[in-house]
Structures are given as C-alpha cells and as structure tokens.
Amino acid sequence: MTAVQRSPAASPASPAASEAGPPGTRAPGAPARRAGRPPLRRRLVPRTNVARIRAFTAAIVVALAAALAATWLAIDDARDGVRVIGHDAGPQVVATGDLYFALTDMDAQLANALLVGRTADLGITRAQAVGRYDADRRQAGTALLQAARLADETSEEKTARDLLEALGRYERLAGQALQLDDQSAHAAGPPNAKVVELYRQATDLMKLDLLPKAYNLTLDNGTLVRHTYEDERSAVLTGVIWVIVTGLVLVALLVGLQLSLAVRFRRLLNPALALATVGVLALTVASTLMLTAQAGDLRRAKEDGFDSILALSRARAIGNSANADQTRYLLDPGRSDTYEQVFLTKSQSVMYLRAGNLAAYNQALQGVPSGQGGPKYLGFLGTEAARAQAGPGQRQALGRVLEDWKRFQQDDRQIRELTAAGRRGQAIGVRTGTAARDFAAYDASLVKLIQIHRTAFDRAVDDGDGGSRGWELGLPVVGVAVLALLWVGVRPRLAEYR
Amino acid sequence: MRARRTTAALAALAAAALGAAGCGVTGAEDDSILGKDTLTIGVSPDQPGLGQLTGSTREGFDIDVAREVAKRLGVDASSLRFKNVTSASREEMLERGEVDLVVATYSITPERKTRVAFAGPYYVAHQDILVRGETTDIRNVRNLAGKRLCEVPGSVSFPRVTKEKGIAAVSAQASGYSDCLAKLQAGQLDAVSTDDLILAGLAAQALKSGGRPLKIVNSPFTDEPYGIGVRKDDTDGCEAVNKAITTMYQDGTAPKLLNKWFRLSRLDVVTTVPQFEGCD
Numbered sequence: 001m002t003a004v005q006r007s008p009a010a011s012p013a014s015p016a017a018s019e020a021g022p023p024g025t026r027a028p029g030a031p032a033r034r035a036g037r038p039p040l041r042r043r044l045v046p047r048t049n050v051a052r053i054r055a056f057t058a059a060i061v062v063a064l065a066a067a068l069a070a071t072w073l074a075i076d077d078a079r080d081g082v083r084v085i086g087h088d089a090g091p092q093v094v095a096t097g098d099l100y101f102a103l104t105d106m107d108a109q110l111a112n113a114l115l116v117g118r119t120a121d122l123g124i125t126r127a128q129a130v131g132r133y134d135a136d137r138r139q140a141g142t143a144l145l146q147a148a149r150l151a152d153e154t155s156e157e158k159t160a161r162d163l164l165e166a167l168g169r170y171e172r173l174a175g176q177a178l179q180l181d182d183q184s185a186h187a188a189g190p191p192n193a194k195v196v197e198l199y200r201q202a203t204d205l206m207k208l209d210l211l212p213k214a215y216n217l218t219l220d221n222g223t224l225v226r227h228t229y230e231d232e233r234s235a236v237l238t239g240v241i242w243v244i245v246t247g248l249v250l251v252a253l254l255v256g257l258q259l260s261l262a263v264r265f266r267r268l269l270n271p272a273l274a275l276a277t278v279g280v281l282a283l284t285v286a287s288t289l290m291l292t293a294q295a296g297d298l299r300r301a302k303e304d305g306f307d308s309i310l311a312l313s314r315a316r317a318i319g320n321s322a323n324a325d326q327t328r329y330l331l332d333p334g335r336s337d338t339y340e341q342v343f344l345t346k347s348q349s350v351m352y353l354r355a356g357n358l359a360a361y362n363q364a365l366q367g368v369p370s371g372q373g374g375p376k377y378l379g380f381l382g383t384e385a386a387r388a389q390a391g392p393g394q395r396q397a398l399g400r401v402l403e404d405w406k407r408f409q410q411d412d413r414q415i416r417e418l419t420a421a422g423r424r425g426q427a428i429g430v431r432t433g434t435a436a437r438d439f440a441a442y443d444a445s446l447v448k449l450i451q452i453h454r455t456a457f458d459r460a461v462d463d464g465d466g467g468s469r470g471w472e473l474g475l476p477v478v479g480v481a482v483l484a485l486l487w488v489g490v491r492p493r494l495a496e497y498r
Numbered sequence: 499m500r501a502r503r504t505t506a507a508l509a510a511l512a513a514a515a516l517g518a519a520g521c522g523v524t525g526a527e528d529d530s531i532l533g534k535d536t537l538t539i540g541v542s543p544d545q546p547g548l549g550q551l552t553g554s555t556r557e558g559f560d561i562d563v564a565r566e567v568a569k570r571l572g573v574d575a576s577s578l579r580f581k582n583v584t585s586a587s588r589e590e591m592l593e594r595g596e597v598d599l600v601v602a603t604y605s606i607t608p609e610r611k612t613r614v615a616f617a618g619p620y621y622v623a624h625q626d627i628l629v630r631g632e633t634t635d636i637r638n639v640r641n642l643a644g645k646r647l648c649e650v651p652g653s654v655s656f657p658r659v660t661k662e663k664g665i666a667a668v669s670a671q672a673s674g675y676s677d678c679l680a681k682l683q684a685g686q687l688d689a690v691s692t693d694d695l696i697l698a699g700l701a702a703q704a705l706k707s708g709g710r711p712l713k714i715v716n717s718p719f720t721d722e723p724y725g726i727g728v729r730k731d732d733t734d735g736c737e738a739v740n741k742a743i744t745t746m747y748q749d750g751t752a753p754k755l756l757n758k759w760f761r762l763s764r765l766d767v768v769t770t771v772p773q774f775e776g777c778d
Binding site: 153155158159162208209211212213215216219222223226307314337338341342345348349352354356357360378379382 | 608609611638639640657658661662663664718719721733737740741744745748768770771773774776777
C-alpha cells in the first residue's frame with residue numbers, strides 16, 4: 001500500500017528538514033545537498049515529502065482563513081450598505097423631503113385663508129385652510145427634527161438651527177396676518193393693504209430664507225446617502241475581487257497538494273481533497289454571485305428607488321409652491337408680475353420646455369404627447385422620463401402625471417386670462433374650483449408615481465436583506481468542512497512516515 | 499507539467515483580478531477639483547462690479563466669490579489662476595478641463611445642466627431696470643411701454659421685455675451695456691434693463707467716475723440663478739463648492755461682499771443663502 005520511494009534516511013541535522021517540520025519529526029528523503037546553492041532558496045522550498053505536504057497544508061489553512069475573511073468582510077459591507085440606504089439614513093432623508101413640502105403648503109394655505117375671507121361657497125373655506133396650515137406646521141416640525149438629527153457637519157447643524165429660528169418668525173407674521181384679516185371680514189379677494197403687507201413679509205421670509213435652507217438641508221442629507229452608497233458598493237465590488245482571488249489561490253493550493261500527493265504516492269486521486277476543492281470552488285462561485293447580486297440590489301435601491309423618490313418629492317414640493325403662486329397672484333395684484341414669473345420658473349423646473357412666458361409655455365406643453373416620443377423635455381419630469389423603467393406601470397403613471405399637469409396648466413391660462421380681462425372674481429372661482437381639483441388630481445398622480453418607486457425601493461431592500469441571509473452560519477460550516485476534508489485527505493499520508 | 503501550467507494560469511488570473519480591484523477603488527475620483535493643489539477659475543474680464551480685468555488686476559463680486567470658494571476648498575491664493583471666459587466658451591472650456599470652475603454671471607438653465615454641473619446658485623439675480631436719478635414714472639416693467647429702452651444685439655434682455663412680457667418699449671440700440679449706460683446718462687435713452695447685479699455694477703462705476711446719479715428701480719421680474727460651473731461628473735467637487743457657499747453665507751462673508759460691490763447703487767440685495775440646484 002505504501003509507496004515510499006526514498007527511505008527516510010536523511011540526517012536529522014538537515015537544516016531544510018528541521019526548518020520545514022516541527023522539531024522531533026524525522027525528515028524523510030532529503031537527498032544530500034549540493035554545495036553552492038544559495039541558502040535562502042533552501043529555506044523557502046521544502047525539500048522533503050512530509051515538509052512539502054505540511055507546507056501545502058499550512059498554506060491551505062491560511063488561504064482558507066483569508067478566503068472566508070474576505071467573504072465575511074464583503075458580506076458585512078453589503079449589509080451595511082443595505083442597512084444605511086434601506087433602513088436608516090435612506091428613509092430618513094426621504095422623510096426630510098417632506099419638510100420642503102410642508103413649508104410650501106403652510107404658505108399656500110395661509111394665502112388661501114387670506115384670499116377666501118368669509119366666503120363659504122368656494123372649494124375651500126377659511127377654517128379648512130387654517131386647519132391644513134396647522135397640520136402642515138406640525139409635519140414641518142417633525143421633519144425638521146429628523147433633518148437636524150441627520151446633520152453630520154457643523155454647517156448643516158447651523159442650517160437646521162437657522163431654519164427653526166426663521167420658522168418661529170414666520171409663524172408670528174402668519175398669526176398677525178390671520179388675526180388682522182379676521183377683523184376686516186372681507187369677501188373672497190385681496191384683503192386690506194395692511195394684511196397684504198404682513199403676508200408679503202411672511203411669504204418673502206418663506207421664499208428667501210426658509211425654503212432655500214430646507215431644500216439645501218435635504219440636499220446635504222442626500223449627500224450622506226450617496227457617499228455611503230458609493231463607499232459600500234465599491235467596497236462590495238472590491239470584496240468580490242478578493243473573494244475570487246483568495247478562492248482561486250485556495251483552489252490552486254488544493255490542486256497543488258493533490259498533484260504533489262499523486263506524484264509522490266502514485267495515487268490518481270485523493271477523494272477528500274478533491275471534495276474540498278469542489279467545495280471551495282462552489283463557495284467562491286456562490287459568494288461571487290451573491291455579492292454581485294447584493295451590489296445590484298444596492299444600485300437598484302439607490303438609483304431606481306431613492307434617487308427617484310427624492311427627485312419626485314422635490315418636483316411635488318415645487319409644483320405645490322407654484323400652485324400657491326397662483327393664489328398669491330390673485331391675492332396681491334401689486335406683485336402679480338413677479339408671481340406670474342415665479343410660477344413660470346417653478347413650472348419649468350417641474351417640466352422644462354423652452355418658453356419665455358406662460359402663454360408660450362402652455363402652448364408648447366399642450367403639444368407634448370403623453371405617450372412616448374414627441375419633443376424631449378427636461379426638468380424633474382424629464383429626468384424621470386429618461387430613467388430606465390423602475391417597475392411595472394411606471395410609464396403609464398408618468399403619462400398620467402403629464403396629462404394632469406397639462407390640465408392644471410390649462411386652468412392656469414384661464415385664470416390669468418380672466419384676471420387680465422378684469423374678471424378677478426370669476427378667476428378666484430376657477431382657482432378654488434376646477435383648478436384646485438385639477439391640481440389635486442395632478443398631485444395624486446405624482447404621489448402614485450412616487451409610490452411605484454417606493455415599491456421598487458422596498459423590493460430592492462428586501463432582496464438585499466434576503467440575499468445574504470444565513471451566510472454568517474454557512475461560512476463557518478464550509479470552513480470546518482474543508483478543514484475536516486483536508487485532515488482526512490492528508491493525515492493518512494503523513495502517517496505513512498511514522 | 500500540466501499542473502504547473504494550470505498554476506501559472508491561475509496566478510495570472512489572480513494578478514489580473516487584483517489589478518482590476520486596484521482600478522475599481524480609485525478611478526472616478528481622479529479628476530475632481532478636490533485634492534487639486536492649484537485651481538484655474540474662469541471669469542468674465544469685462545463686467546464692472548462682477549468680473550473686470552484692468553491691467554493685470556481683476557476685481558468684482560464674482561472674483562471675490564471665486565477667491566473665497568478656492569480658499570474654502572483649501573487652495574491658497576498663490577495657487578489660484580484666473581482665465582477669461584465668454585458666454586459662448588464656458589461649457590467647452592469646462593469640458594476640456596481648461597478651467598476647473600466658472601464664476602462668471604453664469605445663469606443655471608436646464609439646457610446648460612445637460613453639459614455641466616452647477617454648484618450654487620451663490621446669488622439669484624433678477625432682471626431689473628436702471629434709470630436716471632430723477633426719473634419717477636418708471637416704477638416697474640410695465641411702465642417701460644413707450645419708453646426708450648436700451649437694446650444690445652445678441653442680449654436676451656430686450657426681447658424679454660418686448661416679446662415675452664409683451665410691453666411695447668421703444669428700441670434704442672447700443673453696442674454693449676457700458677454704451678447703454680453712457681447713452682442713459684447722456685439722455686439718449688430712458689432705461690436700461692438687464693440682470694440687477696450687472697446694472698448695479700455699471701451704476702457704481704458711473705457714480706465713481708462722477709457721472710449723473712442713476713438708480714435701480716428694484717422691481718425684479720425674472721430669476722437668474724448665478725451658479726458656479728463644475729465639470730459634469732464631479733459630484734463631490736460640486737458638493738464641496740456648495741458647502742463653501744453655505745459657509746460663506748453663514749459666517750457673513752457673502753453679505754459683506756454683496757454690500758461691498760452693490761450697496762453704492764442702492765440695490766436691494768438678498769443676504770440669505772439661495773436655494774441650491776443640487777449636484778446630481
């Protein structure tokens with residue numbers, strides 16, 4: 001059974017043997033060294049069978065540890081990425097997006113309350129508007145707290161503090177305007193000059209101070225998520241390379257040991273080692289596939305989910321504030337040119353078509369087909385249209401948003417034409433009736449589109465969570481199994497030298 | 499023999515994989531303005547109060563903003579270079595890497611955003627109207643109907659009033675905005691309309707050189723968000739510039755600079771940080 005070629009007869013004093021093997025081991029088969037060989041070489045290359053087998057075995061154990069560690073670390077990175085984007089900062093940043101919306105809606109509801117006065121048969125009553133204002137204020141407070149908690153740099157913390165302070169000033173002005181307006185009890189239409197002056201101060205504070213800071217804070221928070229995403233994803237992809245490299249080194253060593261045994265002991269195959277080799281190969285392939293999938297899940301969660309949700313939430317907030325500019329246009333005739341201008345600017349940031357004034361914008365907009373094709377447009381909706389399909393129904397939902405946006409803009413035309421013709425009362429009727437309903441429909445369609453991305457986001461995060469499940473158990477099990485097979489494969493051979 | 503070849507092949511594969519890993523880690527960040535020791539910033543040479551080159555000195559609001567941003571990016575003044583840009587060359591010079599940043603009354607528009615990224619805006623300018631000090635009948639853009647308004651060929655400001663706003667102003671041609679100013683002072687036209695910061699810069703210059711007093715009407719009718727142009731894919735650099743702008747407003751530097759350059763012309767400047775465009 002044994003196939004020892006060279007009898008174990010070398011001198012125990014052989015330096016190669018004594019270095020390669022533990023003390024007390026007999027070193028078999030070391031031929032007499034030729035003089036003149038560099039001593040370094042002698043030390044690096046094991047010159048006996050036992051030493052060679054031992055060296056291979058030790059290298060395999062080290063490589064196995066490295067491969068398992070590389071896989072473990074890459075899985076850890078992937079989980080970190082999924083945790084931050086899917087469960088931690090990601091959803092929180094999305095929540096801070098509500099801050100901008102809540103603030104614009106506060107100002108919009110304040111304008112509504114001041115515009116409708118004591119008239120009760122319009123689409124909205126003063127009490128309803130004030131009620132929504134209060135609800136918005138509470139939502140803004142919650143979102144601001146959230147955003148402040150996410151702030152990780154002093155400049156961001158300062159922005160959050162400034163916001164809180166400015167919100168206090170805004171509320172004081174809004175309270176004064178509402179109180180003063182209450183005393184005059186006017187019908188629907190512009191309130192008295194003092195109220196308009198107070199509202200101007202409030203809305204300027206909102207436009208110039210609060211909203212920019214809220215927006216910038218959300219951008220900063222988004223940066224946090226982007227950095228985590230980029231770091232973790234690149235760590236996972238680098239991890240995949242390491243998993244492949246360590247896996248291949250391990251396989252090479254196992255094959256090397258196999259060949260070494262075959263030559264020295266004239267055996268065709270060591271079944272235990274062969275099994276270990278297959279196991280390692282399978283583990284490497286499985287780890288690579290799993291980690292690549294994790295990187296893919298991260299990308300989908302970030303790009304199809306998070307990015308779109310954030311961008312569309314911004315579009316929603318800006319659209320809402322454009323809607324309020326319609327009210328302001330009717331509320332404050334002295335500034336109607338300015339409000340008309342900002343309405344155009346905001347409309348163009350939602351959906352950009354080259355146009356110098358609202359009439360031209362509306363004309364260009366009505367010519368855009370809601371299906372695919374047609375002229376290319378930019379802005380938030382343009383980015384969304386250029387995006388790859390994130391989930392079922394995305395195209396149709398976007399088409400719906402576009403249709404509703406067109407209708408809202410058409411109402412706007414009507415309001416401005418009525419106002420220009422001196423029929424402000426009728427314009428207010430359209431504003432609080434048809435236009436308000438059409439805007440609500442547009443907003444609902446947009447929310448539905450956001451929901452599609454939300455679903456895509458949740459699915460990617462779920463896949464990410466599920467993809468690496470069980471690996472913390474699987475890895476040690478595979479490690480122990482390979483070690484056991486190695487032991488089973490090598491021990492009998494070494495025993496032959498006893 | 500075969501075993502050795504297999505091992506060699508595996509080793510080669512491993513080496514290739516390692517090499518690839520090395521590339522994957524660095525790669526994209528190489529061209530960011532972050533980590534550059536020197537910066538080249540594109541500015542206008544001929545905008546009084548904003549970016550003006552006289553002899554070898556440059557001065558103006560844009561120049562000061564550029565210097566502040568560079569400082570906050572960790573580039574010291576001696577490593578900062580300026581280069582002239584024109585409206586037509588800005589995108590191309592950024593794309594070719596001839597300039598790292600552009601601070602030159604550069605309005606952010608969706609079309610431009612398809613080619614460059616914009617940090618900021620660092621200020622939202624508005625189209626406004628400049629008249630002689632004694633003029634009282636021009637209080638907003640509508641009052642320009644029937645008035646002689648300066649028209650500079652190639653500039654969008656005049657058609658904005660006449661075509662887009664539909665206001666029947668009378669065209670009074672001039673070769674450039676400095677020429678408009680001279681004609682306004684000479685009484686050859688009634689009003690000049692373009693971005694308020696440009697008007698304020700012109701008015702301040704006129705005032706210093708002892709011309710007739712001029713005033714800005716302070717009735718803005720467009721938004722011109724002045725951004726800082728950054729190469730399109732340099733998101734990290736763009737965000738760092740945003741951070742620099744934020745701190746410039748927080749520590750009072752931006753309000754100080756606005757006052758320095760535009761107080762003289764009595765323009766109502768906004769001293770709170772503008773709403774950023776976002777870098778991605």
